[in-house]
Amino acid sequence: MLDILIYIALAILLLAMLGMLYRVIKGPTTADRVIALDSIGIALISVVALLSILLDTTIFFEVILLLSILAFIGTVAFSKFLERGEIIHHDRDNDL
Amino acid sequence: MNRKNDQVNDVILQTAAVIIFFIIIMFSINLFFAGHYSPGGGFVGGLMTAAALVLLLLAFDSKTLANVLPFDYRIMTALGLVIAMLTSLHSIFWNRPFLTHAYDKFDLPLLGEQTLHTAIAFDLGVYLVVIGVTMTIIQTIGESE
Numbered sequence: 001m002l003d004i005l006i007y008i009a010l011a012i013l014l015l016a017m018l019g020m021l022y023r024v025i026k027g028p029t030t031a032d033r034v035i036a037l038d039s040i041g042i043a044l045i046s047v048v049a050l051l052s053i054l055l056d057t058t059i060f061f062e063v064i065l066l067l068s069i070l071a072f073i074g075t076v077a078f079s080k081f082l083e084r085g086e087i088i089h090h091d092r093d094n095d096l
Numbered sequence: 097m098n099r100k101n102d103q104v105n106d107v108i109l110q111t112a113a114v115i116i117f118f119i120i121i122m123f124s125i126n127l128f129f130a131g132h133y134s135p136g137g138g139f140v141g142g143l144m145t146a147a148a149l150v151l152l153l154l155a156f157d158s159k160t161l162a163n164v165l166p167f168d169y170r171i172m173t174a175l176g177l178v179i180a181m182l183t184s185l186h187s188i189f190w191n192r193p194f195l196t197h198a199y200d201k202f203d204l205p206l207l208g209e210q211t212l213h214t215a216i217a218f219d220l221g222v223y224l225v226v227i228g229v230t231m232t233i234i235q236t237i238g239e240s241e
Binding site for chain 1: 109
């Protein structure tokens with residue numbers, strides 16, 4: 001019974017990720033694509049959590065935290081690139 | 097895109113980055129020590145520590161990071177290689193083949209009886225090398241004008 005529910009949730013997540021993928025391909029601006037990629041990362045975390053229930057294991061829990069950290073850092077790096085044009089400054093107070 | 101005299105204010109990013117930095121560091125230490133019995137180890141732990149440092153680089157700048165954490169990452173890479181080499185070499189002095197590891201039970205204060213294994217010292221070498229190489233690459237690319 002639980003397996004059927006998890007398969008249904010995985011199918012819904014697949015549809016959501018397809019919608020986000022449409023936004024990544026179609027998105028008029030770069031910011032749309034960055035937001036869509038961030039959402040795909042979050043949906044991927046949900047997929048890993050559902051798979052770890054389905055496979056009845058706890059060894060994927062590190063993957064969940066790791067994906068969330070990587071999605072956050074990647075989004076911050078992209079948005080800093082969009083905002084400043086430079087990702088890592090040498091001295092942000094003086095040579096901006 | 098060079099905006100001169102444009103005051104930037106990243107107070108939300110900087111406040112969040114300081115808090116999240118410690119969470120990522122604790123997670124990387126957990127990954128490093130849990131590597132013997134669960135997923136993780138020196139490689140992923142080192143990459144996560146480098147990710148925490150990259151988050152500080154994103155929120156602040158490389159000069160601030162060099163002031164807060166004055167490490168020379170090339171020396172850190174060399175130190176990791178030396179640690180890995182010494183933990184591999186020590187078995188030669190007990191007439192065992194190269195890279196033979198050993199373990200024993202120790203009575204540690206506060207922690208009680210724990211089993212310590214020389215694989216953790218080898219893993220520490222891997223950890224330092226991964227941090228050093230990743231940060232050297234990112235700083236070398238990031239600081240080019």
